[in-house]
Amino acid sequence: MGPTRLRYTMIGFIVGVVIVYLEALPTGVRFAAPFYGAGLGLLIDNMIVRIKQKRGKDE
Incomplete structure (x- = not known):
């Protein structure tokens, strides 16, 4: 897994963890x-x- 792919995956995971706390x-x-x-x-x-x-x- 490349660094960019891992970065976007972790950002999505962290945002998901924040959503867990929404009631x-x-x-x-x-x-x-x-x-x-x-x-x-x-x-x-x-x-x-x-x-x-x-x-x-295209270039």
Whole structure:
């Protein structure tokens, strides 16, 4: 796992941990939030990599 991919995964996980402390959400969603956040971080990183690859091909 590259440093960028790990960075986005950890940022998503940390945001998910913060969401655990919100009382407005149902319990199941709150405790799964760190894993959802990590997955979203990986998706965002993948989109960024694809955009950079497309820009590199166009030039």
